Amino acid sequence: MRLHDSITPHIALAALTISLVACGGGGDSTDTTIADLAPISEAPTNTAPILTLAASSLEIESLSTSSIELITSDADGDSLSLSLSSPSFISAEIQGSQLLINANDVQTQQQESLIVSLSDGQVSVEQTLLVTISPITQQSLLTLPESQFNYANIVLPQHYNVNAFANNFPFQSAAITSDNTPDNNPITDHGATLGRVLFYETKLSLNDSVSCASCHVQAEGFSDSRRLSVGFDGGETRRHSMSLANTRFYQTGKFFWDERAETLEQQVLMPIQDNVEMGLTLTQLVDVITAQPYYAALFSSAFGDETVTSERISFALAQFIRSMVSIDARYDQGRVTVNNPLDDFDNYSLDENAGKRLFMTPRNGIAPCSSCHSSEAFIGPVIAEDSNATTSASNNGLDASSDADLGVFESTGNMGHRGKFKSPSLRNIEVTAPYMHDGRFDTLSQVIEHYSSGIAAHPTLQGSLRDSEGNPVRYNFSAIEQAQLLAFLATLTDESLLTDEKFSNPFIR
Template sequence: MNKTYSFLLILLISLVACNKADQTVVTPITNSSGDNPLISAALNLPASPFDYVNAGLPAYFFQNAGGGAPTSVNGIDNTPAANPITNNGATLGRVLFYDKNLSVNKTISCASCHNPAFGFSDTAVLSNGFAGGKTERHSMSLINAKFYQRGRFFWDERAATLEDQVLMPFQDPVEMGMTLALIAQRVREQTYYAPLITNAFGDTAVNTNRIARALAQFVRSIVSSNSKYDAGRAQVNNPVADFPNFTAEENQGKRIFIIPVQNGGAGCFGCHTTEAFVAAVPGPRNNGLDLNTSNDNGAGLGAFKTHTLRNIALTAPYMHDGRFKTLEEVVEHYNSGVKAHPNLDNALKQPNGQPIRLNLTAAEKASLVAFMRTLTDPTVATNIKWTNPFK
């Protein structure tokens, strides 16, 4: 039997297996090396997977700088023991993340609302679903998702884990319009998945548990540590010290960001803490956007998840409803616009219960914005292991 005939026979057997309505296992078509022509025909993947396990985070991510506020990310990683990041698992997750076949009319993917160029968020106030319908809230950035200690997801934290969350947009009638059964069927129909699933899990069985685990591995691999802030942080012993590579304005903004309100700063670091700039004290919070939150009560009483500020300059518009177009508007909200909601977070209250007014000068507000822009890490958008693998 010549090699061409042998290959065509294997391909035919695989396609027949994929088209059986009740089939739950796809015939394996590759070995664990991933070197397979069916993959290379559709996908731009290396023969050996990219390194997703070793994030390459600097040493200061794992060392508390002292001074009361935690800077270390130790203890806030929400990765479950049952689903550690693997190189092959995250590779499968990357393909699933960008695959438009996994929406009901095959027009959008996870990346349609979580674009790496926009900090894995979306420039639209509300994202477009498969038929042009609008999502209920603004798309949240996925950067540093692994460092949200509470481990819950969505603005209202309705998903108990990332593994739960990644399957929900597929099933949303506006976003992707799928069912769990249809998700698995679509994966079986694409011949490039069999070798990827084998590499990740040891055989070709397709189920939504494996799909969720692979997607969660990919999302947790997306971390940021290559910003102007990081270049400066590597040169000092603690984040409060002036950074040699910062302008005077950026250093002023950093001090205002970190120093508590009672000491003359804005206290932003109290909610966006650690080197991941994400809430280390878990739980949704009411940040005084409105007096009445009946239109969207979030997780209850107008409270919403606090996510990372890494790459915040790329993720406009801001807040759960995308109401603020610019960082300047965000700063002004915390400076003078916090509303006296009954559930307003304690960090935003004066001793008398009224909202804090920072009363920052125009120059101080500009310096805060300048500092937040130093958190932009352009490599998040350009690192090939997080980009679209489809040719």
């Protein structure tokens, strides 16, 4: 370096200092030194973003889907963008904080390196996920009968088609008048067969672990013996799993405890898309069903061609579920021998007939149990033709107020719907414990005791459960009467529905 090059900056600085001190004009001015000047700002330093994968390796089976958590952050608050490499045997996408991995069909074990890149516009960081794809070791075997099961032409008993209650039972009607089957989706044998396969298909969940049947178990009345069901990633559902028996006869056709689904066709797709229950998008759903070789023929038989759509999936599932009609309980077997449901049944014991009368007839001016579990399908309340009501859901006084779960209000915003919930059919009630939307009662005895002595004064309590002064009623069932009610409710168990092959799992593993 030349000497004058190293000295020049110091000379210039000294000159600047002298100049600043000399300036100022009149005597009232204050001298300014270099120390008084604002510091010259330096260019900001960029901090690299942080990318974290919950695991560095992943094992996945051919034609299945899995996910791992992906966390991003940036101390500077920069806008971040993620990108993925494109390996041969897997595809991947990012949804929120999840990295979703879909494995292609492989015949031998393959390993892929998936590179995830995160950029803040200036700096990029990478993480590598080593994915091992294994061929399917235990292929599910789909077994269907050569001749179709009968789903479409189920012969309903007369007591489903004709209301035999007297005129002084205004809350009663024939079950068939509440049939919610839409004109554009009638039950067909081929459609319901496809629905049966889809109902038990674990590939409807993100990691191929749960199906619709996981939360609606045939032997448990298509309900769940757990208070809250468990989803694909181990999380619990918000409410108890409702029985599916006789869903065809819900008058309004609305579904879920809070009736947020307007139709069964809407309802069946919602758990599939739920982040706790099954975790798929509709696009993923269509892709994974299309990839299974056995669906082409099933869709062709049901809809005329092999095209898979989410609407067709919903139609098939709805057909299968609507075919779950309970018509062969001991109640039905006894009912065909009499003209009136209030008559004693020949196949009932004294206690069972006494329990039936308790259930169906008013008690000391209080509406009977059958007013909220109406028709001989034992579905929820019916809405009268001249009523302006928009829901048949009811508040049965479980609590004095609604806090965490507001029921139908959550889907309608109507204050009068706070704490109201859909009433499921009582068919197979003996095997669908626990009870209520939150599964709070472990036994039917606890349910009966609630109505006997525990109805709370909720602001939206069902009118039939209030006395003339607006207070909650008390049925005050004696111990003997409670036992009789239990005996009657047990006669609503339909063993055929609980064991019939046409409603069973068609997959053998």
